[in-house]
Amino acid sequence: MVQLDISKLQYVIFDWDNTLAESRSSLVAAVNQVLAEYNLPDWEISKEKRDCNLSFKDNFVNVFGPQNAASAYAKYREIYKKIVPDEISSFPKAREVLNFFAKHHIKMIIVTNKERCLLEYELPLLYDKDLFCNIVCGHEAEADKPHKEQALYALKDFLPASQITPQNVWVIGDSPQDSLMAEAINALPIRINKSIWGDESDTSNSIIHFKGFEELYNSLITAKE
Numbered sequence: 001m002v003q004l005d006i007s008k009l010q011y012v013i014f015d016w017d018n019t020l021a022e023s024r025s026s027l028v029a030a031v032n033q034v035l036a037e038y039n040l041p042d043w044e045i046s047k048e049k050r051d052c053n054l055s056f057k058d059n060f061v062n063v064f065g066p067q068n069a070a071s072a073y074a075k076y077r078e079i080y081k082k083i084v085p086d087e088i089s090s091f092p093k094a095r096e097v098l099n100f101f102a103k104h105h106i107k108m109i110i111v112t113n114k115e116r117c118l119l120e121y122e123l124p125l126l127y128d129k130d131l132f133c134n135i136v137c138g139h140e141a142e143a144d145k146p147h148k149e150q151a152l153y154a155l156k157d158f159l160p161a162s163q164i165t166p167q168n169v170w171v172i173g174d175s176p177q178d179s180l181m182a183e184a185i186n187a188l189p190i191r192i193n194k195s196i197w198g199d200e201s202d203t204s205n206s207i208i209h210f211k212g213f214e215e216l217y218n219s220l221i222t223a224k225e
Helices: 024-037 043-049 060-064 069-087 094-103 116-126 148-155 176-184 213-224
Strands: 011-014 107-111 134-136 169-173 188-192 208-210
Touching (some): 094 107, 176 188
16 A cells, blocks of 8 residues: 655645546537537547647547537537536545545645636535635636646645645546646646546656546555554
8 A cells, every 4th residue: 555644735636527526427418419419429439639738528529529519519508507416426435535624624626627617516526615725717717737837826825836745735636637737836746546548658757647536535644654
């Protein structure tokens, strides 16, 4: 089991999709309906056009083309909002991990490339918003993940960039975007679950991997003991 040290930990930054929320099934179901409307291949084929450094929303230009991107995304948003209440779920032990950090007075932040109107729509379906001291969504910082600006923007009222260390700030997410952002600000990158995009390969030795929240939770309990 990976040994974690929480003695100096102050802030944990969480990704949202496929980290705190199992939302992939809703995303795929919704985008496939829109792709069919535009006579395009389903998502498993169309996602090959995506730029891994852009958000799902920003990749609509690559998938649907500049002329259709805005209208296609508007259709996606409405379909997604109809599907997600019945489909979204948390991962086993995710709530226990959040409660562990809250109990030990470690502040939690959500940093996601998802647009705020969707994040705020689905967050109450799973968690109490008051668990998080800040939430930053797509296009609210100077640059989104994987760039450092989004994390620095999330922490700016809490911790100066010069004081961020792998001991006092962790970034927990499922994808290379999360890990790259963590490394860019000198935080500890923790990867959990498998990437929603299937691009989880990396070469960095600084990333700590957990199969899921159950494994992470057990490691936290051991660290506290």
